[in-house]
Amino acid sequence: MTEKWRLIDMRIENAPTQMAIDEAIAMARLKHDTPNTIRVYRWQPSAVSIGYFQSIKKEVNLEACEEYGVDVIRRITGGGAVYHDYGGEITYSLVAPESHPKMPRDILESYKEICGAIINGLGNLGVEAEFVPVNDIGAGGKKISGNAQTRRHGVVLQHGTVLVDSDIKRMFEVLRVSKAKISDKLIAAVEERVTNIRRYLDREVSFNEARNALVKGFEDSFDIELEPGQLTTEEEELVKELHAKYSSHDWVYQR
Amino acid sequence: MKAEYKVPGGKLLACEVEYDQAITGIKIFGDFFMHPEPAIVDLEQVIHGKKREELPKAVSGFFENSDIILFGAAPLDFVKVIEMALDSE
Numbered sequence: 069m070t071e072k073w074r075l076i077d078m079r080i081e082n083a084p085t086q087m088a089i090d091e092a093i094a095m096a097r098l099k100h101d102t103p104n105t106i107r108v109y110r111w112q113p114s115a116v117s118i119g120y121f122q123s124i125k126k127e128v129n130l131e132a133c134e135e136y137g138v139d140v141i142r143r144i145t146g147g148g149a150v151y152h153d154y155g156g157e158i159t160y161s162l163v164a165p166e167s168h169p170k171m172p173r174d175i176l177e178s179y180k181e182i183c184g185a186i187i188n189g190l191g192n193l194g195v196e197a198e199f200v201p202v203n204d205i206g207a208g209g210k211k212i213s214g215n216a217q218t219r220r221h222g223v224v225l226q227h228g229t230v231l232v233d234s235d236i237k238r239m240f241e242v243l244r245v246s247k248a249k250i251s252d253k254l255i256a257a258v259e260e261r262v263t264n265i266r267r268y269l270d271r272e273v274s275f276n277e278a279r280n281a282l283v284k285g286f287e288d289s290f291d292i293e294l295e296p297g298q299l300t301t302e303e304e305e306l307v308k309e310l311h312a313k314y315s316s317h318d319w320v321y322q323r
Numbered sequence: 324m325k326a327e328y329k330v331p332g333g334k335l336l337a338c339e340v341e342y343d344q345a346i347t348g349i350k351i352f353g354d355f356f357m358h359p360e361p362a363i364v365d366l367e368q369v370i371h372g373k374k375r376e377e378l379p380k381a382v383s384g385f386f387e388n389s390d391i392i393l394f395g396a397a398p399l400d401f402v403k404v405i406e407m408a409l410d411s412e
Binding site: 121122126144145146147148149175176202216217323 | 353360394
């Protein structure tokens with residue numbers, strides 16, 4: 069019988085809530101109170117998330133974020149800064165124990181395994197993507213997805229961004245590139261390093277189409293059936309507690 | 324004093340350092356991965372109070388005596404970026 073995991077499907081929330089949900093599921097999974105879970109979600113308002121060790125002032129143009137109404141948040145995972153464009157980006161997260169037969173104990177191998185599901189999903193859309201170690205996925209030699217993982221007492225939490233139709237110009241305004249430097253030349257250079265699904269396929273791709281492809285990618289890669297579900301009461305309580313952390317100046321501006 | 328160092332084939336490391344005969348302030352930044360993440364504070368505490376010449380042994384020893392896993396940077400890359408900051412003035 070096919071193993072069933074929970075799917076928390078396309079919740080649209082603000083940055084502190086999204087990060088609180090990911091951590092809450094990992095904490096609940098640690099106590100065996102919740103099933104293995106995949107989430108696909110979008111951020112409203114758009115947000116920049118920075119890695120655990122990054123300097124907010126070095127990585128984020130805070131004035132541009134304020135001007136455009138873009139939230140800024142620090143993740144519990146390492147890695148780099150990501151622009152989560154409400155109009156053009158899907159984030160996924162996976163929570164499962166590292167003891168799961170499909171989950172390599174080795175962290176680098178597990179990146180490859182989980183990113184393999186995203187690559188499958190992109191393949192369902194016609195995007196030929198490949199894993200770029202340590203934590204990226206490329207298509208046509210350009211980055212189309214970035215991923216970050218943490219582990220807490222045997223539980224794996226990996227989340228990542230999939231660029232569907234992200235505004236690349238806005239991306240490099242809110243990430244730390246001064247406005248004076250945003251010349252056509254620089255944007256052209258940036259565009260050579262980053263792509264998105266719409267640009268790669270040269271056609272419109274709806275969020276629903278991208279979501280369906282990613283969900284099927286996870287099901288096929290992990291040989292699971294994803295059943296739509298909701299957060300448990302305990303998880304919702306944890307989200308409330310963690311929301312306060314993720315909203316706090318001490319957390320966001322700690323580095 | 325500040326420095327940034329892109330590890331060849333790896334991630335970006337950066338630091339801000341204060342030094343008065345020994346390290347009196349240290350903050351490490353970057354897009355590397357360290358598991359568990361909160362260990363960065365322990366690393367900064369180990370570095371605090373060390374003289375420049377004590378850094379390689381202190382930092383190597385810190386990682387050798389722990390279960391910390393690093394991706395995108397090696398222990399001595401942290402020493403390198405600190406030394407670059409110290410040399411910046």
